[in-house]
Amino acid sequence: MRLTQSLRRWFIALLIGIATLVFSSGYQPAPATSSPPREIRGVWLTNVDSPVLFQGERLQQAVNDLAAHHFNTMYPVVWNWGYTTYPSTVAKRTIGSAVDPRPDSLQNRDMLTELVQAAHTRQIAVMPWFEFGFMAPEDSALAMRHPDWLTQKRDGSKVWQEGIYPRVWLNPLRPEVQQFIHDLLLEIVSRYDIDGIQLDDHFGLPAEFGYDRFTTALYQQEHNDRKPPSNPQDREWIRWRADKITAFTQQLFRDIKAQKSEVIFGLSPNNYRFSLNHSLQDWRRWERAGYVEELVLQVYRDSDRAFRHELRHPEVQAARRHIPVAVGILSGLRNKPVSMAQIQQQVNTVRQEKFAGVAFFFYETLWNLTPESQQQRQAGLKQLFPAAVDRVNLSI
The missing domain is CATH 1.20.5 (Single alpha-helices involved in coiled-coils or other helix-helix interfaces)
Structure with a gap:
């Protein structure tokens, strides 16, 4: 004893x-929740409020830093502001510029080739992000050259104000527009050794639009000469336009898979109710039909309660039983800092809820554009990602 x-x-x-x-x-x-054996650890790379894509050395350093912090997926922007960020023969033919002419540093180099080579050397997947979808700046060369491609509201106006920026929308129902978008995406898939492509919430149409001459005539043709409802939120009018976009998405998916079957067809939407009723994007139907192989749901919420609420919607829970569903987390904006404590809490919530991983918006606010020191931010990420893991894929 x-x-x-x-x-x-x-x-x-x-x-x-x-x-x-x-x-x-x-x-x-x-953090209390340990990382699973496989998960998506992604980050979006933008050309807004970030110079990361504009210099080869800076891009290589970003890849090295992300690899050191055990990221395994990059979503670089390839289509926004009416231009491509890679040299495109399709863009040259349609817009007049093969690559965005504004930053000189994108000229005479192929940013996407550089990124793919650097990322694959460090075992990081690359999924080019088709950010602007059917949207374009009002004064863009694309809008100026093809005014007949634009759709409009019931009052005849074509401008959709996004913050301080006046935008216009290409009509996703027009064959010429569909062919242009189709050719851009197939060009990327065929030319680059990418792991997937990602569409987002702009791959749709604000519900106020669709009152242009082409769409009105098509609707009348299919409705015994009846004009579209004056209410943009009319249920049948929403469904009819959303179904047209779904049909194009189906064809796009099939053509991409025929070109390169291993390329992942990804989507990063808003919550389903908003996506359908405000963007005519029926992603639940796309996912159930097999057109979406990876979903990264944008959940940019500050409160834990609101964040968890978005994850528990029935269509989100149904999707994650079918395909990998990751969660888009806001790591900060230029005028909206997000603390590392909030980031860690949300990553842990995603793991507790057993989702496939996370993606941060955006690269520059991981550890550069932030009030916290770079050392603090990187230490916080190392706590979340202490070791390298493979990403979750559809077949796993």
């Missing part, structure tokens, strides 16, 4: 000593 009690006291003293030593050394415990 005395020997047992002595051993017990010795063991307790040993534990207290170890704990004192560890915590006095400044050790910070890792």
